[in-house]
Amino acid sequence: MSTADDPTLRAARRQHGNAILTALRETRVQLSLFNHQVGAHVELRDIDVDCFELVTREGPLSPTALARRAGLHPATMTGVLDRLERGGWVTRERDAADRRGVAVHAVRGRAAELVRLYAGLGRAVDDICAGYGEAELALVADFLRRTSRAGRLATDALAANRAGA
Known part of the structure; x- marks a missing residue:
């Protein structure tokens, strides 16, 4: 059955x-x-940290692509990028392929500041993982990756629904 x-x-x-x-x-x-x-x-707003993380992981990105990925209005993204650039977290550079375009780049070394602040959480997760076997950890990692992907799809669908409304 x-x-x-x-x-x-x-x-x-x-x-x-x-x-x-x-x-x-x-x-x-x-x-x-x-x-x-x-x-x-680090004197950043939550959304600023999120956008820096996106640029660090997925960048360089155009401001439009970053706004789309973060689910922000382009005008809001301009403010986020202004703060990140002023703080030395990102640079906006001309796109080599399209001189009219701009690409947002993470500034090397700045991610290390965030890594240091996240280190306590990292150690706690390491301690939790120590109680699981390799197969269990692989299962949890797969579940989290798939859940993250589902979250991204749901976010994209909700944003598209909002844009169409």
């Missing part, structure tokens, strides 16, 4: 799914609060 055919197994899966969603929401809140503290230490 499959899970779909057994009401008891369906209910148990639904309970597990709800518990996972609740834990993810709690994690989101705690990480948001932690990120706020990180930003306060």
